[in-house]
Amino acid sequence: MSLALYNTLTRSREPFVPLDQGRVRMYVCGPTVYGHSHLGHAKSYVSFDVIVRYLRFLGYQVLYVQNITDVGHLSDDADEGEDKIENLSRTRQVHPMQIAEQYTHSYFEDMDALNVIRPDISPRASGHVIEQIEMIRKLINLGFAYEANCSVYFDVQRFAGYGKLSGRRPEELEAGARVDVNPDKRHPGDFALWKRAEKGHIMRWPSPWGEGFPGWHIECSAMAMKYLGESIDIHGGGLENQFPHHECEIAQSEAATGRPFVRYWLHNNMVTVDGRKMGKSLGNFLTLKDAFVRWAPQVVRFFILQSHYRSTLDFSEAALEGAAKGLERLNAARRAVRDRLREAPDQGSPGAVDLEKHRLAFLAAMNDDVNTPQAVAVLFELSREINAAFSSGTPLPAALLREIDALFESLAGTVLGLTLEQAPSGRAGDQPLESRLMDLLIALRGTLRAQKLWPLADMIRNGLSEAGVTLEDGKQGTTWKRTS
Protein backbone atom coordinates (compact mmCIF):
# COMPACT_ATOMS: atom_id res chain seq x y z
CA MET A 1 0.00 0.00 0.00
CA SER A 2 1.54 3.24 -1.07
CA LEU A 3 0.58 6.74 -2.05
CA ALA A 4 -1.26 7.25 -5.32
CA LEU A 5 -2.00 10.70 -6.72
CA TYR A 6 -4.29 11.86 -9.48
CA ASN A 7 -2.11 13.37 -12.18
CA THR A 8 -3.86 15.90 -14.38
CA LEU A 9 -1.26 15.32 -17.06
CA THR A 10 -2.29 11.71 -17.57
CA ARG A 11 -5.84 12.11 -16.25
CA SER A 12 -5.35 9.10 -14.06
CA ARG A 13 -4.38 7.99 -10.61
CA GLU A 14 -0.74 6.96 -10.48
CA PRO A 15 1.54 5.53 -7.83
CA PHE A 16 3.69 8.35 -6.53
CA VAL A 17 7.36 7.77 -7.27
CA PRO A 18 9.67 10.79 -6.87
CA LEU A 19 12.59 11.46 -9.15
CA ASP A 20 15.09 10.90 -6.37
CA GLN A 21 14.32 8.28 -3.81
CA GLY A 22 13.29 9.80 -0.52
CA ARG A 23 13.22 13.36 -1.81
CA VAL A 24 10.30 15.37 -3.16
CA ARG A 25 10.57 18.63 -5.04
CA MET A 26 7.28 20.43 -4.93
CA TYR A 27 6.06 23.74 -6.29
CA VAL A 28 2.66 25.33 -5.78
CA CYS A 29 1.36 28.49 -7.38
CA GLY A 30 1.08 31.11 -4.67
CA PRO A 31 -1.16 34.13 -4.39
CA THR A 32 -1.07 37.38 -6.27
CA VAL A 33 -0.85 39.79 -3.37
CA TYR A 34 -3.29 42.54 -4.13
CA GLY A 35 -6.03 41.74 -1.63
CA HIS A 36 -6.82 39.74 1.48
CA SER A 37 -7.04 36.01 1.02
CA HIS A 38 -10.44 34.39 0.88
CA LEU A 39 -11.92 30.98 1.50
CA GLY A 40 -10.80 29.79 -1.91
CA HIS A 41 -7.18 30.45 -1.06
CA ALA A 42 -7.68 28.59 2.18
CA LYS A 43 -8.97 25.51 0.38
CA SER A 44 -6.06 25.50 -1.99
CA TYR A 45 -3.26 26.03 0.50
CA VAL A 46 -4.72 23.85 3.21
CA SER A 47 -5.05 21.06 0.64
CA PHE A 48 -1.45 21.31 -0.46
CA ASP A 49 -0.35 21.75 3.14
CA VAL A 50 -1.88 18.38 3.95
CA ILE A 51 -0.14 16.83 0.95
CA VAL A 52 3.20 18.21 2.12
CA ARG A 53 2.51 17.10 5.67
CA TYR A 54 1.60 13.61 4.51
CA LEU A 55 4.65 13.26 2.28
CA ARG A 56 6.82 14.23 5.25
CA PHE A 57 4.88 11.86 7.46
CA LEU A 58 5.72 9.10 4.98
CA GLY A 59 9.38 9.94 5.43
CA TYR A 60 10.07 11.99 2.33
CA GLN A 61 12.36 14.95 2.57
CA VAL A 62 10.20 17.60 0.92
CA LEU A 63 11.43 20.88 -0.49
CA TYR A 64 8.32 22.99 -0.84
CA VAL A 65 8.44 26.19 -2.89
CA GLN A 66 5.51 28.53 -3.28
CA ASN A 67 5.82 31.84 -5.08
CA ILE A 68 4.44 35.24 -4.20
CA THR A 69 3.30 37.07 -7.31
CA ASP A 70 4.04 40.73 -6.84
CA VAL A 71 4.45 41.79 -10.45
CA GLY A 72 3.27 40.86 -13.89
CA HIS A 73 -0.22 39.62 -13.13
CA LEU A 74 -2.48 41.67 -15.33
CA SER A 75 -6.04 42.49 -14.48
CA ASP A 76 -7.37 41.80 -17.91
CA ASP A 77 -6.27 40.22 -21.11
CA ALA A 78 -2.55 39.67 -21.25
CA ASP A 79 -2.16 42.40 -23.83
CA GLU A 80 -4.48 45.15 -22.69
CA GLY A 81 -4.68 44.76 -18.94
CA GLU A 82 -2.94 46.64 -16.24
CA ASP A 83 -0.84 45.15 -13.50
CA LYS A 84 -3.21 44.37 -10.64
CA ILE A 85 -0.89 45.57 -7.96
CA GLU A 86 0.18 48.69 -9.75
CA ASN A 87 -3.47 49.47 -10.36
CA LEU A 88 -4.19 49.44 -6.67
CA SER A 89 -1.09 51.42 -5.87
CA ARG A 90 -2.35 54.24 -8.08
CA THR A 91 -5.72 54.30 -6.35
CA ARG A 92 -4.13 54.40 -2.93
CA GLN A 93 -1.22 56.61 -3.87
CA VAL A 94 1.39 54.27 -2.46
CA HIS A 95 4.24 52.34 -4.03
CA PRO A 96 3.26 48.99 -5.59
CA MET A 97 5.73 47.20 -3.37
CA GLN A 98 3.88 48.60 -0.39
CA ILE A 99 0.70 46.95 -1.64
CA ALA A 100 2.50 43.70 -2.25
CA GLU A 101 4.13 43.78 1.15
CA GLN A 102 0.89 44.54 2.98
CA TYR A 103 -0.98 41.65 1.42
CA THR A 104 1.95 39.27 1.67
CA HIS A 105 1.86 39.87 5.42
CA SER A 106 -1.90 39.42 5.39
CA TYR A 107 -1.58 36.16 3.49
CA PHE A 108 0.91 34.62 5.89
CA GLU A 109 -1.07 35.83 8.86
CA ASP A 110 -4.13 33.96 7.59
CA MET A 111 -2.19 30.85 6.63
CA ASP A 112 -0.49 30.77 10.04
CA ALA A 113 -3.91 30.95 11.66
CA LEU A 114 -5.03 28.00 9.56
CA ASN A 115 -2.00 26.07 10.77
CA VAL A 116 -0.59 25.88 7.25
CA ILE A 117 3.11 25.14 7.45
CA ARG A 118 5.07 27.83 5.65
CA PRO A 119 6.78 26.86 2.42
CA ASP A 120 10.51 26.27 2.63
CA ILE A 121 11.01 29.04 0.09
CA SER A 122 8.56 31.83 -0.78
CA PRO A 123 10.24 33.53 -3.74
CA ARG A 124 8.92 36.86 -5.00
CA ALA A 125 8.57 37.37 -8.72
CA SER A 126 10.04 40.86 -8.50
CA GLY A 127 13.13 39.45 -6.86
CA HIS A 128 13.77 37.08 -9.75
CA VAL A 129 13.62 39.33 -12.77
CA ILE A 130 17.20 38.45 -13.69
CA GLU A 131 16.36 34.75 -13.79
CA GLN A 132 13.29 35.45 -15.86
CA ILE A 133 15.20 37.58 -18.37
CA GLU A 134 17.82 34.85 -18.60
CA MET A 135 15.20 32.28 -19.40
CA ILE A 136 13.50 34.48 -21.97
CA ARG A 137 16.85 35.06 -23.66
CA LYS A 138 17.40 31.35 -23.82
CA LEU A 139 13.98 30.81 -25.39
CA ILE A 140 14.72 33.42 -28.04
CA ASN A 141 18.06 31.82 -28.82
CA LEU A 142 16.42 28.44 -29.18
CA GLY A 143 13.82 29.87 -31.53
CA PHE A 144 10.83 29.39 -29.26
CA ALA A 145 10.27 33.08 -28.61
CA TYR A 146 10.48 36.26 -30.62
CA GLU A 147 10.75 39.93 -29.91
CA ALA A 148 8.13 42.29 -31.28
CA ASN A 149 7.83 45.95 -30.51
CA CYS A 150 9.98 45.72 -27.37
CA SER A 151 7.92 42.86 -25.96
CA VAL A 152 8.73 39.16 -26.18
CA TYR A 153 6.23 36.43 -26.98
CA PHE A 154 6.35 32.66 -26.80
CA ASP A 155 5.65 31.03 -30.14
CA VAL A 156 3.14 28.31 -29.31
CA GLN A 157 3.29 26.80 -32.77
CA ARG A 158 6.95 25.97 -32.29
CA PHE A 159 6.31 23.88 -29.24
CA ALA A 160 4.72 20.59 -30.21
CA GLY A 161 3.57 19.71 -26.72
CA TYR A 162 1.45 22.78 -26.28
CA GLY A 163 -1.93 21.65 -25.02
CA LYS A 164 -0.91 18.38 -23.45
CA LEU A 165 -2.05 19.40 -20.00
CA SER A 166 -5.31 21.11 -20.78
CA GLY A 167 -6.21 19.22 -23.92
CA ARG A 168 -6.38 22.44 -25.85
CA ARG A 169 -4.65 23.00 -29.16
CA PRO A 170 -3.58 26.32 -30.61
CA GLU A 171 -5.89 25.70 -33.57
CA GLU A 172 -8.88 25.56 -31.24
CA LEU A 173 -7.88 28.77 -29.55
CA GLU A 174 -7.91 30.48 -32.85
CA ALA A 175 -11.48 29.41 -33.30
CA GLY A 176 -12.42 30.99 -30.00
CA ALA A 177 -14.28 34.22 -30.38
CA ARG A 178 -12.58 35.96 -27.51
CA VAL A 179 -8.95 35.88 -28.50
CA ASP A 180 -7.99 39.47 -29.04
CA VAL A 181 -6.13 40.43 -32.13
CA ASN A 182 -2.67 41.63 -31.32
CA PRO A 183 -0.73 42.60 -34.42
CA ASP A 184 2.58 41.91 -32.67
CA LYS A 185 1.77 38.25 -32.20
CA ARG A 186 2.39 35.63 -34.83
CA HIS A 187 -0.40 33.48 -33.45
CA PRO A 188 -3.32 34.57 -31.24
CA GLY A 189 -2.34 31.93 -28.71
CA ASP A 190 1.18 33.26 -28.25
CA PHE A 191 1.70 34.59 -24.75
CA ALA A 192 3.84 37.37 -23.37
CA LEU A 193 7.13 36.54 -21.71
CA TRP A 194 8.21 40.16 -21.41
CA LYS A 195 6.11 43.27 -21.71
CA ARG A 196 7.25 46.70 -22.73
CA ALA A 197 6.59 49.25 -19.97
CA GLU A 198 4.51 52.15 -21.14
CA LYS A 199 5.06 55.68 -19.89
CA GLY A 200 4.15 56.02 -16.24
CA HIS A 201 4.46 52.33 -15.50
CA ILE A 202 6.17 52.15 -12.11
CA MET A 203 7.27 48.50 -11.98
CA ARG A 204 9.94 48.35 -14.67
CA TRP A 205 13.30 46.77 -15.21
CA PRO A 206 15.95 47.17 -17.88
CA SER A 207 16.22 44.28 -20.29
CA PRO A 208 17.80 43.45 -23.66
CA TRP A 209 14.46 44.50 -25.19
CA GLY A 210 14.11 47.77 -23.38
CA GLU A 211 12.45 48.75 -20.12
CA GLY A 212 9.63 46.46 -19.18
CA PHE A 213 8.36 43.80 -16.84
CA PRO A 214 7.97 40.02 -16.95
CA GLY A 215 4.80 38.27 -18.06
CA TRP A 216 2.84 36.34 -15.51
CA HIS A 217 3.63 32.77 -16.58
CA ILE A 218 7.40 33.03 -16.72
CA GLU A 219 7.90 33.67 -13.01
CA CYS A 220 6.76 30.22 -11.95
CA SER A 221 9.01 28.45 -14.43
CA ALA A 222 12.03 30.55 -13.59
CA MET A 223 11.64 30.26 -9.84
CA ALA A 224 10.66 26.62 -9.79
CA MET A 225 13.72 25.70 -11.82
CA LYS A 226 16.02 27.96 -9.82
CA TYR A 227 15.19 26.27 -6.53
CA LEU A 228 14.03 22.81 -7.57
CA GLY A 229 15.85 22.01 -10.78
CA GLU A 230 14.75 21.45 -14.35
CA SER A 231 12.45 18.56 -13.52
CA ILE A 232 10.30 18.65 -10.44
CA ASP A 233 8.12 16.02 -8.84
CA ILE A 234 4.92 17.85 -8.00
CA HIS A 235 3.42 21.06 -9.25
CA GLY A 236 0.19 22.14 -7.64
CA GLY A 237 -2.30 24.88 -8.28
CA GLY A 238 -5.90 25.77 -8.75
CA LEU A 239 -7.97 24.10 -11.42
CA GLU A 240 -8.62 27.44 -13.07
CA ASN A 241 -4.91 27.86 -13.67
CA GLN A 242 -4.65 24.71 -15.73
CA PHE A 243 -5.12 26.85 -18.76
CA PRO A 244 -3.49 29.03 -19.72
CA HIS A 245 -1.07 29.40 -16.82
CA HIS A 246 0.17 25.86 -16.34
CA GLU A 247 0.05 25.03 -20.02
CA CYS A 248 2.32 28.00 -20.65
CA GLU A 249 4.62 26.98 -17.84
CA ILE A 250 5.10 23.59 -19.42
CA ALA A 251 5.72 25.08 -22.84
CA GLN A 252 8.34 27.60 -21.81
CA SER A 253 10.07 25.29 -19.33
CA GLU A 254 10.32 22.27 -21.57
CA ALA A 255 11.23 24.39 -24.57
CA ALA A 256 14.08 25.90 -22.55
CA THR A 257 15.48 22.68 -21.11
CA GLY A 258 14.32 19.95 -23.44
CA ARG A 259 13.36 17.95 -20.37
CA PRO A 260 10.04 17.09 -18.74
CA PHE A 261 9.18 19.92 -16.38
CA VAL A 262 6.75 18.28 -13.96
CA ARG A 263 6.03 14.65 -13.19
CA TYR A 264 2.78 15.08 -11.26
CA TRP A 265 0.39 17.94 -11.87
CA LEU A 266 -2.05 18.34 -9.01
CA HIS A 267 -5.07 20.61 -9.26
CA ASN A 268 -7.41 21.49 -6.48
CA ASN A 269 -11.01 22.39 -7.07
CA MET A 270 -12.72 25.51 -5.84
CA VAL A 271 -15.02 26.78 -3.19
CA THR A 272 -18.51 27.54 -4.43
CA VAL A 273 -21.34 29.61 -3.03
CA ASP A 274 -24.75 28.33 -4.03
CA GLY A 275 -23.00 26.26 -6.65
CA ARG A 276 -21.08 29.18 -8.15
CA LYS A 277 -17.37 29.68 -7.92
CA MET A 278 -16.22 31.97 -5.14
CA GLY A 279 -14.04 34.56 -6.78
CA LYS A 280 -12.86 38.08 -6.68
CA SER A 281 -14.37 38.90 -10.03
CA LEU A 282 -17.78 37.61 -8.94
CA GLY A 283 -17.64 39.53 -5.70
CA ASN A 284 -19.13 36.61 -3.76
CA PHE A 285 -16.06 35.87 -1.72
CA LEU A 286 -15.60 35.78 2.00
CA THR A 287 -12.20 36.90 3.20
CA LEU A 288 -10.52 34.73 5.77
CA LYS A 289 -10.26 37.65 8.16
CA ASP A 290 -14.04 38.02 8.04
CA ALA A 291 -14.57 34.27 8.28
CA PHE A 292 -12.35 34.03 11.36
CA VAL A 293 -14.55 36.50 13.21
CA ARG A 294 -17.34 34.00 12.98
CA TRP A 295 -15.56 30.66 12.91
CA ALA A 296 -12.27 29.63 14.45
CA PRO A 297 -9.52 29.05 11.85
CA GLN A 298 -9.43 25.42 12.96
CA VAL A 299 -13.08 25.10 12.01
CA VAL A 300 -12.39 26.52 8.56
CA ARG A 301 -9.52 24.10 8.15
CA PHE A 302 -11.66 21.19 9.28
CA PHE A 303 -14.47 22.23 6.96
CA ILE A 304 -12.04 22.16 4.04
CA LEU A 305 -10.68 18.74 4.99
CA GLN A 306 -14.16 17.28 5.04
CA SER A 307 -14.27 17.42 1.26
CA HIS A 308 -11.79 16.08 -1.26
CA TYR A 309 -9.27 18.52 -2.70
CA ARG A 310 -10.40 17.72 -6.25
CA SER A 311 -14.06 18.27 -5.46
CA THR A 312 -15.80 21.58 -5.21
CA LEU A 313 -16.77 22.58 -1.71
CA ASP A 314 -20.01 24.44 -1.26
CA PHE A 315 -19.87 27.17 1.33
CA SER A 316 -22.81 28.05 3.52
CA GLU A 317 -23.24 29.13 7.09
CA ALA A 318 -25.02 25.89 7.85
CA ALA A 319 -22.13 23.85 6.43
CA LEU A 320 -19.61 25.77 8.54
CA GLU A 321 -21.77 25.38 11.63
CA GLY A 322 -21.93 21.67 10.95
CA ALA A 323 -18.16 21.53 10.67
CA ALA A 324 -17.77 23.41 13.94
CA LYS A 325 -19.97 20.90 15.73
CA GLY A 326 -18.22 17.95 14.16
CA LEU A 327 -14.81 19.26 15.15
CA GLU A 328 -16.05 19.76 18.68
CA ARG A 329 -17.03 16.11 18.71
CA LEU A 330 -13.47 15.08 17.92
CA ASN A 331 -12.22 17.54 20.50
CA ALA A 332 -14.51 16.08 23.10
CA ALA A 333 -13.25 12.59 22.37
CA ARG A 334 -9.67 13.58 22.84
CA ARG A 335 -10.52 15.61 25.91
CA ALA A 336 -12.14 12.54 27.38
CA VAL A 337 -9.00 10.51 26.71
CA ARG A 338 -6.83 13.07 28.46
CA ASP A 339 -9.20 13.45 31.37
CA ARG A 340 -9.29 9.70 31.95
CA LEU A 341 -5.54 9.50 31.70
CA ARG A 342 -5.25 11.28 35.05
CA GLU A 343 -6.89 8.45 36.94
CA ALA A 344 -6.17 5.56 34.63
CA PRO A 345 -5.09 2.25 36.13
CA ASP A 346 -1.74 0.82 35.15
CA GLN A 347 -3.29 -2.52 34.36
CA GLY A 348 -6.24 -3.44 32.27
CA SER A 349 -7.34 -5.06 29.05
CA PRO A 350 -5.33 -3.35 26.35
CA GLY A 351 -7.31 -4.94 23.57
CA ALA A 352 -10.41 -2.87 24.24
CA VAL A 353 -9.77 -0.61 21.26
CA ASP A 354 -8.15 -1.81 18.05
CA LEU A 355 -5.95 1.17 17.24
CA GLU A 356 -4.05 -0.52 14.46
CA LYS A 357 -7.23 -1.05 12.46
CA HIS A 358 -7.98 2.65 12.53
CA ARG A 359 -4.43 3.67 11.85
CA LEU A 360 -4.34 1.50 8.74
CA ALA A 361 -7.74 2.74 7.57
CA PHE A 362 -6.54 6.31 7.95
CA LEU A 363 -3.38 5.64 5.96
CA ALA A 364 -5.33 3.80 3.27
CA ALA A 365 -7.56 6.85 2.87
CA MET A 366 -4.61 9.20 2.66
CA ASN A 367 -2.83 6.94 0.20
CA ASP A 368 -5.87 7.06 -2.03
CA ASP A 369 -5.17 10.45 -3.58
CA VAL A 370 -5.17 12.13 -0.18
CA ASN A 371 -8.77 11.35 0.64
CA THR A 372 -9.08 13.58 3.69
CA PRO A 373 -12.86 13.22 4.08
CA GLN A 374 -12.38 9.50 4.38
CA ALA A 375 -9.48 10.01 6.78
CA VAL A 376 -11.61 12.32 8.89
CA ALA A 377 -14.35 9.70 8.92
CA VAL A 378 -11.82 7.28 10.39
CA LEU A 379 -11.16 9.75 13.21
CA PHE A 380 -14.87 9.84 13.95
CA GLU A 381 -15.04 6.07 13.96
CA LEU A 382 -12.08 5.94 16.31
CA SER A 383 -13.78 8.47 18.56
CA ARG A 384 -16.98 6.51 18.63
CA GLU A 385 -15.16 3.34 19.56
CA ILE A 386 -13.28 5.07 22.35
CA ASN A 387 -16.47 6.59 23.69
CA ALA A 388 -18.18 3.24 23.58
CA ALA A 389 -15.31 1.76 25.56
CA PHE A 390 -15.58 4.57 28.10
CA SER A 391 -19.30 4.16 28.56
CA SER A 392 -18.95 0.42 29.00
CA GLY A 393 -17.53 1.22 32.40
CA THR A 394 -14.31 -0.80 32.25
CA PRO A 395 -11.44 1.62 32.77
CA LEU A 396 -8.84 1.57 30.04
CA PRO A 397 -5.22 1.16 31.12
CA ALA A 398 -2.97 4.22 31.08
CA ALA A 399 -0.71 2.73 28.42
CA LEU A 400 -3.61 2.35 26.00
CA LEU A 401 -4.90 5.85 26.69
CA ARG A 402 -1.46 7.25 25.98
CA GLU A 403 -1.40 5.31 22.73
CA ILE A 404 -4.77 6.70 21.73
CA ASP A 405 -3.64 10.19 22.59
CA ALA A 406 -0.49 9.71 20.53
CA LEU A 407 -2.53 8.40 17.62
CA PHE A 408 -4.72 11.49 17.66
CA GLU A 409 -1.63 13.65 17.81
CA SER A 410 -0.06 11.85 14.90
CA LEU A 411 -3.01 11.49 12.54
CA ALA A 412 -5.14 14.51 13.33
CA GLY A 413 -2.27 16.73 14.45
CA THR A 414 0.81 15.97 12.40
CA VAL A 415 -0.89 14.82 9.21
CA LEU A 416 -4.11 16.83 9.03
CA GLY A 417 -2.85 19.81 10.99
CA LEU A 418 -5.79 19.80 13.36
CA THR A 419 -4.75 20.77 16.84
CA LEU A 420 -7.44 19.06 18.82
CA GLU A 421 -8.31 20.34 22.25
CA GLN A 422 -6.17 23.42 22.53
CA ALA A 423 -8.85 25.62 24.03
CA PRO A 424 -8.37 26.14 27.72
CA SER A 425 -10.56 23.95 29.79
CA GLY A 426 -10.02 22.46 33.11
CA ARG A 427 -10.67 20.73 36.30
CA ALA A 428 -9.16 21.14 39.71
CA GLY A 429 -5.39 21.21 39.86
CA ASP A 430 -4.58 23.43 36.88
CA GLN A 431 -2.11 26.19 37.42
CA PRO A 432 -3.18 29.58 36.03
CA LEU A 433 -5.12 32.16 38.02
CA GLU A 434 -8.04 31.77 35.65
CA SER A 435 -8.29 28.11 36.51
CA ARG A 436 -8.03 28.74 40.21
CA LEU A 437 -10.82 31.30 40.06
CA MET A 438 -12.92 28.86 38.09
CA ASP A 439 -12.27 26.19 40.69
CA LEU A 440 -13.50 28.58 43.34
CA LEU A 441 -16.67 29.44 41.44
CA ILE A 442 -17.38 25.81 40.70
CA ALA A 443 -16.87 24.86 44.33
CA LEU A 444 -19.13 27.70 45.45
CA ARG A 445 -21.82 26.65 43.00
CA GLY A 446 -21.40 23.07 44.10
CA THR A 447 -22.18 24.08 47.68
CA LEU A 448 -25.24 26.03 46.58
CA ARG A 449 -26.44 23.08 44.54
CA ALA A 450 -25.96 20.75 47.49
CA GLN A 451 -28.25 23.05 49.44
CA LYS A 452 -30.67 23.10 46.49
CA LEU A 453 -30.33 26.84 46.15
CA TRP A 454 -30.95 26.58 42.41
CA PRO A 455 -31.50 30.29 41.60
CA LEU A 456 -28.13 31.19 43.10
CA ALA A 457 -26.41 28.25 41.42
CA ASP A 458 -27.92 29.20 38.08
CA MET A 459 -26.86 32.80 38.57
CA ILE A 460 -23.25 31.67 38.54
CA ARG A 461 -23.75 29.44 35.55
CA ASN A 462 -25.59 32.09 33.55
CA GLY A 463 -23.13 34.79 34.48
CA LEU A 464 -20.20 32.66 33.35
CA SER A 465 -22.05 31.81 30.17
CA GLU A 466 -22.32 35.50 29.34
CA ALA A 467 -18.62 35.83 30.02
CA GLY A 468 -17.96 33.09 27.47
CA VAL A 469 -17.45 30.15 29.80
CA THR A 470 -19.68 27.08 29.70
CA LEU A 471 -20.13 24.86 32.72
CA GLU A 472 -20.91 21.21 32.24
CA ASP A 473 -22.09 19.04 35.11
CA GLY A 474 -20.85 15.53 34.57
CA LYS A 475 -20.68 12.41 36.64
CA GLN A 476 -17.14 13.18 37.70
CA GLY A 477 -17.87 16.75 38.71
CA THR A 478 -18.26 20.02 36.91
CA THR A 479 -15.92 21.03 34.10
CA TRP A 480 -15.67 24.28 32.21
CA LYS A 481 -14.61 25.38 28.81
CA ARG A 482 -14.47 28.56 26.84
CA THR A 483 -17.17 28.96 24.26
CA SER A 484 -15.09 31.51 22.32
Next chain:
RNA sequence: GGCGACGUACCCAAGUGGUAAGGGAGAGGUCUGCAAAACCUUUAUGCGGCGGUUCGAAUCCGCCCGUCGCCUCCA
Protein backbone atom coordinates in the same frame (compact mmCIF):
# COMPACT_ATOMS: atom_id res chain seq x y z
C1' G B 1 -19.03 27.49 -30.31
C1' G B 2 -14.62 24.39 -28.29
C1' C B 3 -12.57 21.68 -24.02
C1' G B 4 -13.59 19.54 -19.14
C1' A B 5 -16.16 18.29 -14.67
C1' C B 6 -20.28 17.25 -11.75
C1' G B 7 -25.57 15.68 -10.26
C1' U B 8 -25.51 10.53 -3.68
C1' A B 9 -30.89 11.64 2.24
C1' C B 10 -33.28 18.08 4.87
C1' C B 11 -27.86 20.27 4.49
C1' C B 12 -22.37 19.32 3.76
C1' A B 13 -19.91 15.08 1.79
C1' A B 14 -16.94 9.97 0.76
C1' G B 15 -17.64 5.92 -2.32
C1' U B 16 -14.80 3.91 -10.18
C1' G B 17 -18.12 -3.52 -10.54
C1' G B 18 -20.09 -6.87 -5.13
C1' U B 19 -24.83 -5.00 -2.61
C1' A B 20 -24.87 3.03 0.07
C1' A B 21 -18.56 6.05 4.78
C1' G B 22 -18.59 10.25 7.92
C1' G B 23 -20.39 14.99 9.91
C1' G B 24 -24.55 18.40 10.79
C1' A B 25 -29.80 18.67 11.37
C1' G B 26 -34.29 15.56 12.84
C1' A B 27 -36.43 11.51 16.04
C1' G B 28 -36.06 8.22 20.39
C1' G B 29 -33.17 7.10 24.76
C1' U B 30 -29.21 7.44 28.96
C1' C B 31 -27.44 11.12 32.33
C1' U B 32 -29.25 15.74 34.92
C1' G B 33 -32.52 19.87 40.10
C1' C B 34 -33.10 22.17 35.44
C1' A B 35 -29.99 23.15 31.42
C1' A B 36 -25.95 22.41 28.45
C1' A B 37 -22.63 19.04 26.90
C1' A B 38 -21.56 14.12 26.22
C1' C B 39 -22.87 9.22 24.96
C1' C B 40 -26.16 5.32 22.71
C1' U B 41 -29.90 4.05 18.96
C1' U B 42 -32.23 5.59 14.55
C1' U B 43 -32.85 8.13 9.67
C1' A B 44 -31.49 6.82 1.25
C1' U B 45 -34.34 -1.11 -1.08
C1' G B 46 -31.85 4.39 -2.86
C1' C B 47 -27.32 7.26 -5.77
C1' G B 48 -30.79 13.32 -11.98
C1' G B 49 -33.92 10.40 -15.93
C1' C B 50 -34.30 6.40 -19.60
C1' G B 51 -32.03 2.38 -21.94
C1' G B 52 -27.72 -1.13 -22.40
C1' U B 53 -23.42 -4.47 -20.75
C1' U B 54 -22.97 -7.91 -16.42
C1' C B 55 -24.51 -13.26 -12.10
C1' G B 56 -24.23 -8.35 -9.99
C1' A B 57 -23.84 -1.00 -11.50
C1' A B 58 -24.03 4.93 -7.62
C1' U B 59 -19.77 2.87 -10.02
C1' C B 60 -18.84 0.73 -17.14
C1' C B 61 -21.40 2.28 -22.14
C1' G B 62 -25.22 5.31 -24.90
C1' C B 63 -28.89 9.06 -25.05
C1' C B 64 -31.54 12.87 -22.47
C1' C B 65 -32.23 16.61 -18.50
C1' G B 66 -29.87 19.91 -15.06
C1' U B 67 -25.66 22.57 -12.76
C1' C B 68 -20.81 24.35 -12.93
C1' G B 69 -15.65 25.37 -14.52
C1' C B 70 -12.00 26.75 -18.31
C1' C B 71 -11.38 29.06 -23.20
C1' U B 72 -10.03 36.94 -20.40
C1' C B 73 -8.06 37.82 -14.29
C1' C B 74 -8.91 34.51 -10.23
C1' A B 75 -6.64 29.38 -5.37
